[in-house]
Amino acid sequence: MRKLIYGMNLSLDGYIAAPGDDIGWSGPPSDELFQWWLDQEQESGLTLYGRKLWETMSSYWPTGDQQPDATPAEIAFAQNWRSTPKVVFSSTLDDQLDWNTRLVTGDAIAEITRLKAEDGAPLQIGGATLAAAAMRAGLIDEYAIATHPVLVGGGTPFFGPLDGWVQLKLLETRTFPGGVVLTRYETRR
Template identity: 85%
Template sequence: MRKLIYGMNLTLDGYITAAGDDIGWSGPPSAELFQWWLDREQANDLSLYGRKLWETMSSYWPTGDQQPGASAAEIEFARNWRDTPKVVFSSTIDKVGWNARLVTGDAIAEITRLKAEDGGPMSIGGATLAGAAMRAGLIDEYAIAAHPVLVGGGTPFFTALDNWVQLNLVETRTFPGGVVLTRYETRR
């Protein structure tokens, strides 16, 4: 069975984006934090995206390695992003590219099917998609890179849940700029 990992950069008050889908609060990540995310992405066999995150990632990373001044890690991230199989969940777009396939039907049924397959870890991104997987009890690990900023509202990382989810802390790490990473595994 595959492991499903939900991880993102977020504000200290728990938001992925500020009001108006503003991600300006995060600024460019430190080289150390970017490398941590790259290492995580390289360990994934499959990436699952909601529509908004897909549109953000696919607008930059297909050619991210060709941008002026791209670091070695950014070049590798772009190459890895293109090479990693992706599944995009959306009922409002009609095609995807870059080694991705589109699922327009029941996201929870498809994620459950993918988890049951043999293979390496899968990452999930996008608040709505991850929230649905969270409510269905499908998330195995949470990776939270909390930035020292409060934005007061926006898109929350966590969704409202019907039941408690018990977690085990598996890693903590501090990055330059006061970013604190915490990783938790879901107790089963």
């Protein structure tokens, strides 16, 4: 059975995007934080995206390694992003997705459950709406939270509403330049 990991950058008050889907509050990550995210992506066997995060990622990473100021880590991230299999869950996108990506328009929870049951490397899930549905279904095995020292006052929350408590076990705490604190938690079953 594959592990499902939900990880993103978020503000200290718990948002992954400020009002208007603004993610500029996090600024460019430190080299160390970017490398940590790259390592996580390279360990993943499949990335699951909601539509909004897919549109953000696919607007930059297909050619991120061709930018004149791209760092070696950014080049590696872009190359890994293109080659890693991806599933996008959306009822509004057409089925013409590139970069090793397939579209699922049906029941996201049924498909995520099926993918988790397979053998293989961990699954990464991104996008607040998709991840919230997976949380409510009890499918998230690990949370990786890079908390930035900024308050944005509203927007898209990292955690969606839950039907009950979810007990977690702390796996790691790490500090990065700029005051970013990474915490990783495992879901207790």
